[in-house]
Amino acid sequence: MTIQIGQPIPDVEIKTIVDGGIHPRHTAELFTGRKAVLFAVPGAFTPTCSNKHLPGYVQHFQDFRERGIEVMCLAVNDAYVMQAWAQSQQVPSGMLMLADGNGSFTRALGLELDGTAYGMGLRARRFALYVVDGVVEQLHVEAPGEFRVSSAEAMLAAVGD
Structure with missing residues (x-):
């Protein structure tokens, strides 16, 4: 069953990539007490993900931060792949890269x-x-083959000022 608006983020252990290091964390801890945008991509180093999706969030990272919103990227890839992808895409310090190697959080x-x-x-x-204090406030899922509603620009417009 797909998570719905108003539901809490499930608590699953996941690997985070922070400033070049790999750290296990629980998702409930990552989202509690803060506002966050979590965007997910089908795979690190894949064309749309590397050419459009992640670069948009890198470009607009400061716009989210100025609104008090954390930014997190999720992919079903292992932590080493996510670490290499973050380095190759010049992900700014403070943007969390979440490695869901077994797909537990995604499922x-x-x-x-x-x-x-x-x-x-x-x-x-x-x-x-868009998650506020661990609860889903907005959910934007792309239709197969599309890239519109989950872009950084779309999310900035959706969360407002």
Whole structure:
């Protein structure tokens, strides 16, 4: 079942990439007591994810921070891949890169994508959530093959000032 507006973020252990280091954290801890945008990509180093999705959040990172909003990127990739991707994309310090290597958090959100037909296995659907104090306030899930509602620009417009 897909997470819904008004529901709390499920509590799952996940690996975070912070300033070049890999750290295990619980998702409930990451979202409690703060405002955050969590955006998910089907895979690190894939074309739309690397050319549009993550770069938009890197470009607008400070715009979110000025609104008091943390930014987190999620992918069903291992922590080392997420670390290399963050370095290659010049992800700013403070943007959390969440490595959901086994897809546990993605499945708990109900936002998984079966990419086996493309040799990709389980992946995250392309989406963005706006979370306030651990509760989903907005949910924007892309239609297959699209990239509109989960972009940094769309989320900035959705959360307002």
